[in-house]
Amino acid sequence: MLNTTRTTFKLRNVEFRNRVFVASGTFGYGDEVRNIFPYEKLGGIITKSLSLKPRAGNPPPRIVETSSGVLNSIGLANIGVEAFIHAKLPVLRTLNTSIITNIAASSVDEYCAVLERLESVNGVHAYEINVSCPNVKEGGLNFGTSATMVATITKELRRRTEKPLIVKLTPNVTHIADIARAAAHEGADAVSLINTLIGMAIDVHTRRAKLSTVTGGVSGPAIKPIALAKVFEVSKAVSIPVFGIGGIATVHDALEFLLAGASAIQVGTMNFVDPLIAVRIADGIDEYCRINNIEDVGMLVGSVNANLSNSILQTWL
Amino acid sequence: MLNTTRTTFKLRNVEFRNRVFVASGTFGYGDEVRNIFPYEKLGGIITKSLSLKPRAGNPPPRIVETSSGVLNSIGLANIGVEAFIHAKLPVLRTLNTSIITNIAASSVDEYCAVLERLESVNGVHAYEINVSCPNVKEGGLNFGTSATMVATITKELRRRTEKPLIVKLTPNVTHIADIARAAAHEGADAVSLINTLIGMAIDVHTRRAKLSTVTGGVSGPAIKPIALAKVFEVSKAVSIPVFGIGGIATVHDALEFLLAGASAIQVGTMNFVDPLIAVRIADGIDEYCRINNIEDVGMLVGSVNANLSNSILQTWL
Amino acid sequence: MLSTTAHIIGKNKISETLYILMLECPAITRSAKAGQFVMIRVNSHSIEPLLRRPFSISWIDGDYFEILLQVVGGGTRKLSEKDIGDEVEVLGPLGNSFRIDNTFETAILVAGGVGVAPFPILTKELRERGKEVQTFIGARTKSQLYTQHLVNCSVSTDDGTEGFHGTVVDNVRAYLENTEMQKLKLFACGPTPMLKALGVLVHHKKLNCEVSLETEMACGFGICQGCVVQLKDSNKGYALACKDGPNFFIDEIVL
Amino acid sequence: MLSTTAHIIGKNKISETLYILMLECPAITRSAKAGQFVMIRVNSHSIEPLLRRPFSISWIDGDYFEILLQVVGGGTRKLSEKDIGDEVEVLGPLGNSFRIDNTFETAILVAGGVGVAPFPILTKELRERGKEVQTFIGARTKSQLYTQHLVNCSVSTDDGTEGFHGTVVDNVRAYLENTEMQKLKLFACGPTPMLKALGVLVHHKKLNCEVSLETEMACGFGICQGCVVQLKDSNKGYALACKDGPNFFIDEIVL
């Protein structure tokens, strides 16, 4: 049994303490749990998606429990980049962990404007770009469903920053690997996936949709197998690192994502259930590596014994 | 409280006893439960996908439990159309319910050949076409991911039969409504959805994929919200009836699908847990209608109070 | 907020669907105030239910606190099946507390159904602060009434099996019509239709009223943004029931 | 096959992870034969676990049957927490039965771990049909041994805490080497490595051997096609463990 395992993980010039992160929108701005959370045990925090102007978000009900999952239509409620810089960043700078700011927008210009504003301040270590938003110029077509649009966003943002740029992909597409390749080709340092799957629930008594917006996004353990397949597919398709996200609830789940090809993982919905779960998972990964004499967590990445890389397309369902 | 509710449902010349069916691949050929199943309580049986030649299917392990779901890679194991006609149809003809034969193939010609062979015999009331199969001519590209390929299949099959033709859609696409429209345009009498979502699971101890084929299809309660959103989207996009499928486990779930826009529903994975569940659901729908003074189950169809038909594309996730 | 575990040290069955659970948890009892709540993980090693469930802190005695538990679905049913000695994970204390200040001398507590839960501890704090307390409890039927630790109770039941036959708001309205009181404040908790009816009454009477909301919650501590309550002042947008609430002045919010 | 419910009328704890459950279910006891199994729904109103779990019918006495339950994961743990009086949904009897015919006079039963489960009822049927029975039981350690209703038992433990110190197959091998017997048939049930080792032995000795497989199953009655076992004859492809098995002649299948 090893005494220490190397846990660090690097994107460009930024070294993250380990490979466990908390996912955007599932950990607020990172400061809500300040009095109980050991930040130094985390790879980093991905903050709630920020838009240029504050967004009130969707009317309630916004969140519904489903079988092993959660359906939400928060609508990217956020305080906007200015308030973030003034009210949140000063606190985040004092937390002993890396801060990845997630950006959402409804036009390429808005993505650029938010990133440029954040470039002008200290305290942000990297960016994650949420492309699961409707593009107002294209009649509301979701950016993340088009390789061309994702390429454009990545290209424009890449020109504007030297910091790590992570493009967060939506699973609601036919060929997620194509979208990942577009991002990689335009200089993304990593891709993260998956964002939520589109879902819906109905109250049979009132005959109304349970969410005010009718449809929303499904997350949680229910989507884990789907997320894992997408991570496997994308990690075979691109050579940049992949952040695996989707239903991670246990150390075991996190290991599955690493083995499937994720260089790092993000814990989302399960933070609601146990605000300390990301730390437990980080500790558990270390323990697994020590017990199995693995010197570097990175050695697990993509080590699943499965070479049928085209299985996803060739499956008879 | 009403005494009787109209339950029947018609596609072309075929009247089904009610709107509850058992999904392809989740009820064998329909005869396995012969000594306990009251067939006359069902709308009909959709048989295991049939291909032209027998298919042994994939090596084990083929099936794995996930959170609120099941991941399978049966690989469309089936006895082939000839054996079906000789060994199964004679028995199915004696069961007091409608038989919908599901067809799978790896080329348009094969789809046509299976259908033509079945056209030459008695006992098949309708066809469901499983398009979630790799097209060998297109390097294994899944038929169901291309509106053009689905249009071609539908057109060719439509020319060859007067019986109801139901096209079963895969959810692993960006715009399922486009695929549904292609099928409707070429004369499909209905679409059914969803087939399974691509998924994966890894055994952390052996570091191998849990399925022999690495990836497979996810079904069961976990996917219900995703299926419901797709059914809602498709039922707004086409005017032909929709069969709702995906994680239906209770009467309540079935009602959600009807309200969302499904004209009928299919029970899949839950047949494994309770072979009589489809009957319980059919009875439960009747009871709900009687209690709520609904004269015809059809009145429920699409009656959810949700007119944001474009919510699915406009969602900020 | 603390993330901790609590032992169930007592359990009382009040009716088929109503229980008191006593949870030993000094970390929480030390700092909790009337109006705050906890999030309880019904089954630690289970994804059914996936999310924690919110419960008002109903009473505190030394190292333990009590919750009043009404069985309405799967989560509350499973919690009601726990036994003495079982351990549950608890997050708390959460949310703001009732505001007890010098603007009032008499508190009128108005509870519908399990909405009575936060009032035992509130009664205690009010009395410690020298306030008069009048309590109005409404329930569907007699067996659902819970009045432990409450004072000056006037009960009403929808079916007339006990007390005033009618809604608790009707009972409060009748009381206010026949009483001249100065420096009143109402505290209310219960189903939304009840709060709405009360809102009309207090608006009409220009009374100060604070309500405790039971909005559905995913996290309970401000990180999911799922529990929003619409504020009347449209510039302010939404408040979070779990962090800015669960206690709001009735004229601040849209019910 | 019947879809029915059974009452738990008895429960014995053999070790921390091994239990006997007695299930009253005349519909099943009336027709079940040695080697058959049941699918038990651990929680009727729950999706955790979603699928039923398969268990061998271990013993039948009048209206009740017994299962030997080893706790290995969530489903078996929850089943072990059931109490006398609880009801569970049961499908059964399922699968084929052991073949007891005139090709043999002495049966050698070989069990690894909880693989002993089908042998009590098999022993009874063998003896009713006038067969000699020799039984070999292997377990990890003494506390995991179960020998109720068995005859002529030779036990072995991996840690040597009881009986022969080594694997059950080593124990059988030693026995066969020192014994001259005619008209033998082996019946085996246990983990795959054990069955593989036994396969080598019986192939070498040209013995007739039937194995009971514990392939993972989703439905248990032939409709999911999930439980396939590869047949040696490649023309035949796969067999279903739940319908064509769970009992196969060892030379028919690829382990």
Ligand SMILES: Cc1cc2nc3c(=O)[nH]c(=O)nc-3n(C[C@H](O)[C@H](O)[C@H](O)COP(=O)(O)OP(=O)(O)OC[C@H]3O[C@@H](n4cnc5c(N)ncnc54)[C@H](O)[C@@H]3O)c2cc1C
């Ligand atoms: C701040 C707060 C304090 C609360 N205090 C108490 C208390 O002291 N005692 C008590 O018995 N209950 C209290 N509740 C309500 C309690 O949390 C819910 O009844 C419980 O979460 C339902 O869980 P379930 O799994 O049994 O029901 P589910 O199966 O989840 O739902 C069953 C029904 O209850 C409704 N429901 C679900 N969650 C909530 C919720 N959070 N609030 C209201 N209705 C809900 C659902 O819409 C559905 O109609 C409180 C809720 C909040 C937000």
Ligand SMILES: Cc1cc2nc3c(=O)[nH]c(=O)nc-3n(C[C@H](O)[C@H](O)[C@H](O)COP(=O)(O)OP(=O)(O)OC[C@H]3O[C@@H](n4cnc5c(N)ncnc54)[C@H](O)[C@@H]3O)c2cc1C
């Ligand atoms: C025909 C048949 C008869 C059986 N008879 C008995 C019996 O009499 N007594 C008994 O204790 N067990 C028996 N088993 C095994 C038992 O069904 C499994 O142990 C049980 O399903 C595990 O459920 P779980 O939820 O506790 O474990 P899970 O959490 O599902 O899995 C825990 C571990 O057990 C393994 N496992 C899961 N399902 C099976 C399975 N069906 N077979 C083997 N391993 C599995 C998993 O791979 C995993 O390693 C039998 C299995 C079959 C197929």
Ligand SMILES: Cc1cc2nc3c(=O)[nH]c(=O)nc-3n(C[C@H](O)[C@H](O)[C@H](O)COP(=O)(O)O)c2cc1C
């Ligand atoms: C309530 C909620 C809010 C979310 N908000 C955001 C967000 O603002 N930006 C974003 O990129 N992803 C957001 N997500 C998606 C998560 O970051 C994550 O990709 C997804 O939930 C899948 O992971 P999980 O299953 O672990 O939750 C949100 C998810 C939830 C449940």
Ligand SMILES: Cc1cc2nc3c(=O)[nH]c(=O)nc-3n(C[C@H](O)[C@H](O)[C@H](O)COP(=O)(O)O)c2cc1C
């Ligand atoms: C084990 C298994 C086998 C299946 N086989 C087929 C098949 O042969 N043809 C087909 O069209 N769909 C097949 N399906 C998909 C189901 O018919 C259904 O579309 C899907 O499982 C979603 O419904 P559910 O969640 O209710 O199971 C199969 C599903 C499972 C779980």
Ligand code: FES
């Ligand atoms: S419940 Fe999560 S923010 Fe209020």
Ligand code: FES
């Ligand atoms: S377990 Fe389903 S076919 Fe055997």
